[in-house]
Amino acid sequence: MSAAADERSRRSTAIFCTMVSSKANPSAKTVPAGLCDRCTHAERIQSDRGTVYIRCALARVNPAFAKYPRLPVLQCEGYEEMKLSSGQE
Protein backbone atom coordinates (compact mmCIF):
# COMPACT_ATOMS: atom_id res chain seq x y z
CA MET A 1 0.00 0.00 0.00
CA SER A 2 1.38 3.44 -0.90
CA ALA A 3 2.00 5.99 1.83
CA ALA A 4 -0.86 8.15 0.53
CA ALA A 5 -3.28 5.21 0.44
CA ASP A 6 -2.14 4.14 3.90
CA GLU A 7 -2.74 7.65 5.22
CA ARG A 8 -6.20 7.82 3.60
CA SER A 9 -7.04 4.44 5.12
CA ARG A 10 -5.84 5.57 8.55
CA ARG A 11 -7.91 8.72 8.30
CA SER A 12 -11.06 6.98 7.12
CA THR A 13 -10.85 4.32 9.83
CA ALA A 14 -10.08 6.92 12.47
CA ILE A 15 -13.40 8.75 12.12
CA PHE A 16 -14.92 6.75 14.96
CA CYS A 17 -11.94 6.20 17.15
CA THR A 18 -12.59 4.81 20.52
CA MET A 19 -14.20 1.64 21.63
CA VAL A 20 -14.67 0.30 18.13
CA SER A 21 -16.66 -2.88 18.28
CA SER A 22 -14.63 -6.03 18.00
CA LYS A 23 -14.94 -9.80 17.98
CA ALA A 24 -14.28 -9.76 21.72
CA ASN A 25 -16.88 -7.09 22.40
CA PRO A 26 -19.25 -6.55 19.44
CA SER A 27 -21.48 -4.24 21.45
CA ALA A 28 -18.63 -1.88 22.36
CA LYS A 29 -19.58 1.76 22.22
CA THR A 30 -18.24 3.81 19.31
CA VAL A 31 -17.44 7.47 19.91
CA PRO A 32 -16.50 10.03 17.25
CA ALA A 33 -13.03 11.48 17.86
CA GLY A 34 -13.83 15.04 16.79
CA LEU A 35 -10.71 17.14 16.17
CA CYS A 36 -8.39 14.26 17.05
CA ASP A 37 -9.57 12.52 13.90
CA ARG A 38 -7.81 15.12 11.76
CA CYS A 39 -4.96 16.09 14.09
CA THR A 40 -1.33 15.38 13.35
CA HIS A 41 -0.69 14.65 17.06
CA ALA A 42 -3.27 11.87 17.31
CA GLU A 43 -2.01 8.30 17.50
CA ARG A 44 -4.41 5.45 16.87
CA ILE A 45 -3.79 2.60 19.31
CA GLN A 46 -5.50 -0.77 18.90
CA SER A 47 -5.53 -3.28 21.73
CA ASP A 48 -5.20 -7.03 21.23
CA ARG A 49 -8.98 -7.24 21.76
CA GLY A 50 -9.69 -4.79 18.93
CA THR A 51 -10.56 -1.75 21.01
CA VAL A 52 -9.22 1.43 19.41
CA TYR A 53 -8.05 4.44 21.41
CA ILE A 54 -6.73 7.86 20.50
CA ARG A 55 -3.49 8.80 22.25
CA CYS A 56 -2.32 12.41 22.12
CA ALA A 57 1.40 12.68 21.35
CA LEU A 58 1.51 16.22 22.78
CA ALA A 59 0.86 14.76 26.24
CA ARG A 60 4.42 13.40 26.24
CA VAL A 61 5.89 16.91 26.22
CA ASN A 62 3.10 19.01 27.71
CA PRO A 63 1.15 17.83 30.76
CA ALA A 64 -1.69 20.21 29.85
CA PHE A 65 -2.81 17.61 27.30
CA ALA A 66 -4.45 14.36 28.32
CA LYS A 67 -2.65 11.23 27.16
CA TYR A 68 -6.03 9.73 26.26
CA PRO A 69 -8.33 12.69 25.54
CA ARG A 70 -11.99 12.46 26.33
CA LEU A 71 -13.76 12.08 23.00
CA PRO A 72 -15.08 13.77 21.05
CA VAL A 73 -12.59 16.63 21.30
CA LEU A 74 -14.43 19.73 20.07
CA GLN A 75 -11.86 22.41 21.00
CA CYS A 76 -8.13 22.01 21.49
CA GLU A 77 -5.22 24.45 21.69
CA GLY A 78 -2.84 21.85 20.28
CA TYR A 79 -4.87 20.90 17.24
CA GLU A 80 -2.89 20.86 14.00
CA GLU A 81 -4.59 19.75 10.80
CA MET A 82 -3.15 16.51 9.44
CA LYS A 83 -1.60 17.03 6.02
CA LEU A 84 -2.63 14.44 3.47
CA SER A 85 -0.20 13.93 0.64
CA SER A 86 -1.68 13.68 -2.83
CA GLY A 87 0.70 10.86 -3.79
CA GLN A 88 1.94 12.98 -6.70
CA GLU A 89 5.31 14.61 -6.28
Ligand code: SF4
Ligand atom coordinates in the same frame (compact mmCIF):
# COMPACT_ATOMS: atom_id res chain seq x y z
S1 SF4 B 1 -3.56 17.97 20.22
FE1 SF4 B 1 -5.77 18.01 20.74
S2 SF4 B 1 -6.82 17.50 18.83
FE2 SF4 B 1 -4.67 16.87 18.62
S3 SF4 B 1 -4.59 14.72 19.26
FE3 SF4 B 1 -4.12 15.96 21.07
S4 SF4 B 1 -6.11 16.23 22.10
FE4 SF4 B 1 -6.56 15.57 19.98
